[in-house]
Amino acid sequence: MARKKPHPKALIIEPLVPSRWKDLVGLFGPRGACGGCWCMTPRLARSEYQRRKGEGNKRALKRIVDSGTIAGVLAYAGGEAVGWCAIGPREAYSMLSRSRILKPVDKKPVWSIVCLFIRKDWRRRGVSGTLIEGAVAHARACGAKIVEAYPVEPKTSPMPDVFAYTGIAAVFHKAGFREVARRSETRPVMRRQIRALRSLKSGARASEHR
Numbered sequence: 001m002a003r004k005k006p007h008p009k010a011l012i013i014e015p016l017v018p019s020r021w022k023d024l025v026g027l028f029g030p031r032g033a034c035g036g037c038w039c040m041t042p043r044l045a046r047s048e049y050q051r052r053k054g055e056g057n058k059r060a061l062k063r064i065v066d067s068g069t070i071a072g073v074l075a076y077a078g079g080e081a082v083g084w085c086a087i088g089p090r091e092a093y094s095m096l097s098r099s100r101i102l103k104p105v106d107k108k109p110v111w112s113i114v115c116l117f118i119r120k121d122w123r124r125r126g127v128s129g130t131l132i133e134g135a136v137a138h139a140r141a142c143g144a145k146i147v148e149a150y151p152v153e154p155k156t157s158p159m160p161d162v163f164a165y166t167g168i169a170a171v172f173h174k175a176g177f178r179e180v181a182r183r184s185e186t187r188p189v190m191r192r193q194i195r196a197l198r199s200l201k202s203g204a205r206a207s208e209h210r
Helices: 018-028 046-052 055-066 094-098 127-141 169-174
Strands: 012-015 072-077 080-089 111-118 146-149 178-182 188-193
Touching: 012 127, 018 055, 018 072, 018 080, 046 055, 072 127, 080 127, 094 111, 111 127, 127 146, 127 169, 169 188
Parallel strands: 111 146
Antiparallel strands: 012 072, 072 080, 080 111, 146 188, 178 188
């Protein structure tokens, strides 16, 4: 009998630090998640991305990780990485500044969720929502006050996974994000307001404004 998978909310979320690099490599596989991307698409100009596609992108991401920059968070089940969420200050992702659809809403500093990747056997089980919560918690711990996302809102369902790497709008709505701009019919810009962590008594939880 196949071993029952734990509930997505029971997954452990950890930041991607150098010691977890091999876990990300195992999750992304030989295709680097999708077509040799290695989650570098949001960070590079298209021409540069094409030059580095595959091993070049892999080396570029590893340099970021080895530098001490947290490029995102991993979801673990039974010691194996089963999901990934890329998050960081918006300025880390040049793709956003070049996009007419995803250009800044205002001058407020934000952190951006730009990619979600779930292992095939864990898809459509609610892992994205758990990863989003973990990414928001990481951003909050780093002092962020706003987390922004750029999901798709497909006209038809289900949507091919390759086109939904930024996430589905409904999942972000459920996670407390609200639409703040829409410059394309299927691509809302969404935000979640968060409060900084505070010192609390043992057993108490930090309050949060959504």
